[in-house]
Every structure is written in structure tokens, then in C-alpha cells.
Amino acid sequence: MSADRIPDPIAEGLARGWKVRDGATLAEDLQLTADVVIVGTGAGGGMAAETLAQAGLDVILLEEGGLHSSRDFRLDEARAYPALYQESANRKTADKGITILQGRTVGGSTVVNWTTSFRTPADTLAWWRTHHGLTDLTEAALAPWFDAAEARVGVADWQADPNPNNAVIERGCQALGYGFGRIRRNVRGCWNLGYCGMGCPTNAKQSMLVTTLPAALDRGARLLTRVRAERLLMSPDRQRVEAVLGQALAADGMTPTGRSVRIRAREVILAGGAIGTPALLLRSGAPDPWLRTGARTFLHPVALSGAVFGTRIEPYSGAPQTVYSDHFLHTQPVDGPLGYKLEAPPVHPLILAATLSGFGEDYRRLMTSMPHLNVLLALLRDGFHPHSPGGQVRLRADGTPLLDYPLTDAVWDGVRRSWLTMAEVQFAAGARQVLPVHEQAHPVSTLAEARRMIAELPLVSGLARIVSAHVMGGAAMSVRPEEGVVDSLGRHWQLDNLTIVDGSVFPTSIGANPQVSVYAFALRAASAVRHRMKA
Amino acid sequence: MRLSRRQLLQAGVAGSLVLAGGGWLAASRKTLPRPGGLRFLTADDAVVVSVLAPVLLGIPEVPRAAVVAGVDAAVLSLPRPVQAEVRELFDVLAHPLGRRWLAGLRDDWREATPQALSGFLGRWQTSRLALLRSGFQALHSLIGAAWYGQPASWEAIGYRQPQHVMERLP
Ligand SMILES: Cc1cc2nc3c(=O)[nH]c(=O)nc-3n(C[C@H](O)[C@H](O)[C@H](O)COP(=O)(O)OP(=O)(O)OC[C@H]3O[C@@H](n4cnc5c(N)ncnc54)[C@H](O)[C@@H]3O)c2cc1C
Ligand code: SF4
Numbered sequence: 001m002s003a004d005r006i007p008d009p010i011a012e013g014l015a016r017g018w019k020v021r022d023g024a025t026l027a028e029d030l031q032l033t034a035d036v037v038i039v040g041t042g043a044g045g046g047m048a049a050e051t052l053a054q055a056g057l058d059v060i061l062l063e064e065g066g067l068h069s070s071r072d073f074r075l076d077e078a079r080a081y082p083a084l085y086q087e088s089a090n091r092k093t094a095d096k097g098i099t100i101l102q103g104r105t106v107g108g109s110t111v112v113n114w115t116t117s118f119r120t121p122a123d124t125l126a127w128w129r130t131h132h133g134l135t136d137l138t139e140a141a142l143a144p145w146f147d148a149a150e151a152r153v154g155v156a157d158w159q160a161d162p163n164p165n166n167a168v169i170e171r172g173c174q175a176l177g178y179g180f181g182r183i184r185r186n187v188r189g190c191w192n193l194g195y196c197g198m199g200c201p202t203n204a205k206q207s208m209l210v211t212t213l214p215a216a217l218d219r220g221a222r223l224l225t226r227v228r229a230e231r232l233l234m235s236p237d238r239q240r241v242e243a244v245l246g247q248a249l250a251a252d253g254m255t256p257t258g259r260s261v262r263i264r265a266r267e268v269i270l271a272g273g274a275i276g277t278p279a280l281l282l283r284s285g286a287p288d289p290w291l292r293t294g295a296r297t298f299l300h301p302v303a304l305s306g307a308v309f310g311t312r313i314e315p316y317s318g319a320p321q322t323v324y325s326d327h328f329l330h331t332q333p334v335d336g337p338l339g340y341k342l343e344a345p346p347v348h349p350l351i352l353a354a355t356l357s358g359f360g361e362d363y364r365r366l367m368t369s370m371p372h373l374n375v376l377l378a379l380l381r382d383g384f385h386p387h388s389p390g391g392q393v394r395l396r397a398d399g400t401p402l403l404d405y406p407l408t409d410a411v412w413d414g415v416r417r418s419w420l421t422m423a424e425v426q427f428a429a430g431a432r433q434v435l436p437v438h439e440q441a442h443p444v445s446t447l448a449e450a451r452r453m454i455a456e457l458p459l460v461s462g463l464a465r466i467v468s469a470h471v472m473g474g475a476a477m478s479v480r481p482e483e484g485v486v487d488s489l490g491r492h493w494q495l496d497n498l499t500i501v502d503g504s505v506f507p508t509s510i511g512a513n514p515q516v517s518v519y520a521f522a523l524r525a526a527s528a529v530r531h532r533m534k535a
Numbered sequence: 536m537r538l539s540r541r542q543l544l545q546a547g548v549a550g551s552l553v554l555a556g557g558g559w560l561a562a563s564r565k566t567l568p569r570p571g572g573l574r575f576l577t578a579d580d581a582v583v584v585s586v587l588a589p590v591l592l593g594i595p596e597v598p599r600a601a602v603v604a605g606v607d608a609a610v611l612s613l614p615r616p617v618q619a620e621v622r623e624l625f626d627v628l629a630h631p632l633g634r635r636w637l638a639g640l641r642d643d644w645r646e647a648t649p650q651a652l653s654g655f656l657g658r659w660q661t662s663r664l665a666l667l668r669s670g671f672q673a674l675h676s677l678i679g680a681a682w683y684g685q686p687a688s689w690e691a692i693g694y695r696q697p698q699h700v701m702e703r704l705p
Binding site for chain 1: 611616653660661703
């Protein structure tokens with residue numbers, strides 16, 4: 001029987017002698033030195049770690065989450081969310097209007113993401129060149145970085161048929177004449193299960209956990225888990241980071257044990273993700289003369305629509321995202337009324353229960369219809385329209401981050417339009433009933449009813465359910481120090497030896513699922529660091 | 536459901552009580568005992584959860600102790616500042632003043648009818664006060680997640696983990 005068991009590459013690596021220490025079990029304070037210290041091990045941190053370790057540099061990685069591997073991934077939401085997500089998958093914006101999903105584990109959000117792989121759209125890059133002055137970000141200049149990123153994580157066309165949850169987009173858009181396409185995925189040998197959000201149990205998903213991080217560890221990189229970077233210590237002239245100060249966390253991943261870690265390094269790389277990286281800069285009192293740190297943090301705010309079908313949908317089964325429609329990203333100018341991308345999310349009992357609106361008998365009835373339930377989502381492209389400036393990262397009294405993201409009228413307008421589009425697509429695909437996820441909505445059986453109801457729904461935070469799994473910005477690239485936090489290679493404008501390689505460097509939202517963008521920009525920034533260090 | 540002006544004024548008073556007074560309500564309750572096994576919820580909080588769960592979930596026969604234990608575990612997995620907010624919420628609900636003026640329940644939680652409890656949930660769900668709406672959201676997601684995170688809930692909603700994979704997990 002045991003020959004049949006799924007192998008665990010992390011356990012094998014540890015047996016080979018990887019240098020990994022768990023902050024929860026640290027018995028003394030640590031003082032370490034390295035060539036490079038990297039804070040965060042997600043999309044950006046993973047790519048930077050491999051690039052720099054392979055160049056022969058001595059790398060230390062700090063990660064506030066624990067080291068969890070395929071043997072821990074039990075297809076069980078109640079276990080996965082507390083172990084693998086920031087704030088147990090319940091991170092909220094300041095007014096609690098948006099629930100944010102972000103990873104907090106070795107490998108970061110790439111361990112729990114849904115494997116959807118898009119490059120940065122051409123119109124987003126064009127906007128960055130024309131409106132943010134980032135003229136070096138041409139498609140041709142970036143193509144090699146996208147190629148390298150995609151090759152590293154196995155991005156390829158997905159051959160299997162979409163599951164019924166995704167097929168709704170295809171059928172609906174076809175009937176309505178809306179454009180749609182198939183999603184490429186970063187998997188190798190995927191079992192088509194649908195549990196990507198709880199950590200891939202088969203190691204098919206090419207997250208940082210099974211790709212770049214093992215490669216870096218094999219090259220001798222050191223990894224400290226359950227250690228939160230608390231502060232950057234600046235040189236007296238405040239032009240360099242001299243050390244990173246970390247706090248060891250107990251097994252719960254939250255409570256400081258009292259042990260601390262101080263790491264001195266020539267170069268410091270931040271990859272704590274949007275929210276995490278700006279928060280670290282703010283806690284450290286890093287120079288920020290134009291108050292750009294944490295500003296313009298974007299979310300792709302997501303509106304949701306449920307639909308009950310007569311046929312079985314089983315939205316919990318099969319590759320989670322395989323079909324998309326960009327039709328409504330192109331029906332108006334990029335800075336006009338907010339455009340949106342349509343996709344379908346995987347649906348499992350706990351997250352559905354927490355996300356569905358309503359209570360009592362109606363709520364129970366929807367829950368019991370889960371095998372027949374389709375859910376669509378609309379990712380709103382924020383950061384282009386003048387009235388969608390995103391949010392601001394702040395610090396709570398205990399130093400942990402809190403994102404203040406007011407939902408502006410421009411965003412609400414997009415939410416309302418997208419509910420109607422989703423209802424349209426769902427009915428066109430054969431839905432019996434459609435329900436925009438809003439506390440005052442009720443299931444309706446015709447598009448006309450949906451139209452009337454959607455027009456009336458009050459657009460108020462806490463009534464409309466808005467979620468996000470894409471946090472971007474807050475330490476933006478810019479061509480002038482007064483407009484951002486880093487230059488177009490991720491180098492901090494005021495701190496010479498500090499480079500940011502995560503999703504916080506984007507000056508607007510991406511307008512597509514961001515992982516491939518993070519990978520490519522991280523590879524590009526990390527290779528600039530490598531050249532500088534070798535010089 | 537819209538709140539009347541009178542209710543709003545009352546809720547306003549009580550609302551500021553939540554904001555400012557969570558502290559003193561909490562202080563007066565710090566020493567309350569916790570029933571066996573619970574680490575966050577007090578005995579009074581557990582009563583609130585166990586009477587609300589069947590009404591919120593729409594499942595009269597739901598195993599209440601299991602939901603209470605699930606909520607307790609869920610709160611403990613939240614960061615400290617969020618736990619503190621949940622603490623305030625329960626302190627206010629369990630306090631006779633909070634129950635009367637904010638939840639709008641005349642009777643003690645134990646005696647409240649399903650109709651009365653459902654009325655409370657509905658008022659908070661669509662309240663004009665962001666604070667009460669977020670109180671509803673917190674109860675909704677804690678209780679919903681606590682129940683549907685448990686395998687015992689899955690049969691009723693036709694959900695199953697894929698057996699062929701479960702068998703091969705290490
Ligand atoms: C549920 C989910 C589904 C998603 N699906 C997709 C998808 O299908 N396609 C796609 O393109 N994108 C998807 N994304 C988004 C994508 O995964 C992220 O945009 C990407 O991983 C961001 O990379 P990053 O390096 O900025 O941050 P992350 O990958 O989030 O990594 C940041 C890491 O830094 C750690 N950290 C933060 N602060 C500190 C600190 N102070 N000290 C130490 N460590 C710290 C965190 O714990 C985390 O592990 C999804 C995200 C989620 C959460
Ligand atoms: S769908 Fe594929 S990648 Fe996702 S969890 Fe299942 S096997 Fe892993």
C-alpha cells in the first residue's frame with residue numbers, strides 16, 4: 001500500500017540536509033550574516049531566492065508562516081485556512097467591506113492559489129508606459145522574463161475539459177456572443193481535483209514550495225520559518241538597511257515567543273507581498289518623503305453571483321479555473337468605467353458558508369443546492385479610473401497591517417454592472433435561478449427580474465459581498481522618487497541596498513490574475529541585484 | 536428591514552456603547568468561567584452561539600455543542616486584534632443591556648423564540664449601522680464556517696471528499 005502513497009519532496013529535502021529552522025522551536029536569539037536576506041517566500045521571494053542562490057550567493061529567507069508540505073494538505077478547509085492563510089483566510093479591510101485571501105506559509109500565496117496563469121495584459125503595460133512614465137516596460141523587453149517565469153513553473157495549455165462550473169462561462173458567453181478563452185495553468189501532472197486552495201496534495205501545482213524554494217535550499221540557502229520580519233535597521237545616514245530584525249513566532253504562527261533574529265546582509269530583498277511589504281517599511285520608519293508607502297494598494301475587488309442549475313455542477317471538483325472572459329475589460333477605455341474579467345471560483349463548504357449572504361431556511365436551501373451551484377466572479381480592474389485610487393496600508397496598535405480600502409462609487413458602479421453580466425451569462429448557460437451575493441438579494445428566475453433587483457440593490461459595504469485574492473501595489477515602481485517607492489527594477493528610491501520583488505511594486509492593478517506578473521518582475525529585479533552584487 | 540428612528544437612536548446610544556464600552560463590559564466579565572474544553576467563549580457566549588446556530592443555519596436539529604466548539608476554534612485562529620473585536624461583540628450580546636437595546640431581545644437568550652432570534656439577525660444583517668452589519672457578518676461567518684467546516688455537515692449538502700485521493704494521502 002505504501003508504494004501508492006504520494007511522495008513529499010519537502011520531507012525528502014529535509015532528509016538531504018536542507019538548512020531550515022522553525023522559529024517556534026528557537027531556544028536562543030540568533031545573529032546571522034549573509035550576502036542577501038529575503039523577507040517572504042511567496043511568488044517574488046521564491047523567484048529571487050533561486051536566482052541569487054544559483055549565482056553562488058549566500059541567501060537567508062525569512063517567512064512568517066510555517067513549513068507545510070503535501071503531507072499536510074488534507075483537502076480540509078478547516079485545517080488549511082488557519083495554517084496556510086493570512087488571518088485564517090479572514091483578513092478584512094478596515095471597514096470590513098472586503099475579505100482578502102492571501103497566503104502565509106512557506107511558498108506564500110502560490111501554495112494556495114488556483115493556478116491561473118496570465119501575463120501582464122498589453123493595455124496595462126501600455127498604461128504604465130504612458131501614464132506612469134515606465135517607458136522601459138515594453139512587451140518586447142519583458143517577453144524574455146515572462147518566458148523564463150512560465151517555463152520555470154510549467155505554465156501550459158490545460159488539456160482536460162473545463163469542469164461544469166467553468167463550462168457555464170463558455171456556454172453563456174457563446175450564446176451571448178461575448179468573447180471567452182481557456183486558461184493556462186502552472187501544473188505538472190495535475191489530477192484535476194480542484195483543491196488547489198487548500199494546498200495541492202499531489203505536488204502537481206508548480207508553486208514556489210515545489211520549484212524555486214527546493215532549488216535554492218539545495219544550493220545551501222537557509223530558511224527560517226515562523227519568523228516575522230519586524231523591522232529594518234537603517235544605517236545612521238538612513239541610506240542603507242544594515243540589518244533585518246525578526247521575531248520568532250510560536251506554533252500558532254501569531255504569538256511572539258520572545259526570541260529574536262538579527263540578520264546582517266549586503267542586500268535586502270522584500271517579498272512579503274502587497275500589504276506585508278509596505279507594512280514592514282512603515283513599521284521600520286523607512287524614509288518615505290512623499291508618503292507613497294502603502295498608498296495605492298489594489299485588490300481587483302471581486303463581485304460574486306451564484307446560480308442554481310438543474311444539472312450537477314459540483315463546483316468543488318475539477319481544476320478550479322479553466323475558462324475566462326475578458327469581454328468587459330475591452331468594452332470601454334482602460335480608465336473609463338471599471339472593466340472586469342469573468343472567471344469561476346472553486347467552491348467548498350466552509351468558504352461557501354462564510355461567503356453566501358443570508359441566513360435561516362434560504363441559506364440552508366442554498367447550501368444544500370451546492371452540487372447544483374455555479375458561482376461566477378468578476379474581477380474589477382482598479383487603479384486606472386481616476387476615482388479608483390485603491391487603499392492605504394496602515395498599522396494597528398500592535399504593528400500588524402490593516403488595509404483601508406474605501407469602496408468608491410466608481411467601484412460600486414462596476415460591481416452593479418458585473419452582477420448583471422454574470423446573471424446574463426448564467427441564464428444564457430441554462431441557470432434556473434440566479435443570486436447576486438448581497439444581503440438583500442434573493443434568487444430570481446428570469447433575467448428581467450434579475451435586472452430589476454440588481455438595479456435596486458443598495459451598494460453598501462457589508463451588504464454586497466466583496467472579496468479579493470489579488471493584492472497589488474503599495475510600493476509602486478515609478479520613474480521619479482516623488483511618485484513611487486521603487487524604480488522600475490524594484491530598487492528602493494531612498495535605501496540603496498533594498499529591492500522589492502513582490503506584488504507591491506505594481507503601479508495599478510494588473511487586470512488579470514497576477515502570479516505570472518509577480519514571477520516575471522521578480523526574476524527581472526533579482527537578476528539586476530545579482531549583477532550588482534557580482535560587479 | 537428598516538430601523539425606526541427611535542430604534543436608530545437607541546442603537547446609536549448602544550452603538551457607542553459597543554465602541555467605547557466594550558472595555559468596561561469586558562472588564563466586568565473577565566473572571567467568568569469557561570465551560571469544559573472552550574478556550575475563548577465563556578459560558579454566556581456559548582449560550583448565545585448555541586441558540587443562534589439553529590436559527591442562523593436554518594437547521595433546528597444542528598448539534599449545538601459542535602458548532603460552539605467550532606466557533607471557539609475559529610476565533611482562536613484569528614489575530615489578537617480581531618479576537619478582541621469578537622470579544623467585544625460577545626460581551627455586548629451577552630450583557631443584558633446589549634441584548635435588550637442592541638440585539639432588541641426582551642427575553643434572555645435562552646428564552647428567546649426562534650422568531651425573535653431571527654428578527655434580531657435580520658435587523659443586524661441590513662442595519663443602517665455599519666457596526667451592527669459587521670456584527671451580523673461576524674456571527675454569520677463564524678457560525679457558518681464552524682458548522683460547514685465539519686465533515687458531519689457534508690452529507691446534508693451532498694458534498695464528499697474524493698475518496699481515491701484520500702486513500703493515497705501519506
Ligand atoms: C486563494 C488564492 C488564489 C489565487 N489564485 C491565483 C491564480 O489562480 N492565478 C494568479 O495569477 N494569482 C492567483 N492568486 C494571487 C497570487 O498567488 C499572488 O498575487 C502572488 O502569489 C503574490 O506574490 P507575492 O510574492 O507578492 O506575495 P505572496 O505570494 O503572498 O508571498 C508573501 C509571503 O511573505 C510572507 N510575509 C509577509 N510579511 C512577512 C514578514 N513581515 N516577515 C516574514 N514573512 C512575511 C507571507 O507569509 C507570504 O508567505 C491567488 C491568491 C490566493 C490567496
Ligand atoms: S487541481 Fe491539480 S493542481 Fe490543483 S490541487 Fe488538484 S492536483 Fe493539485
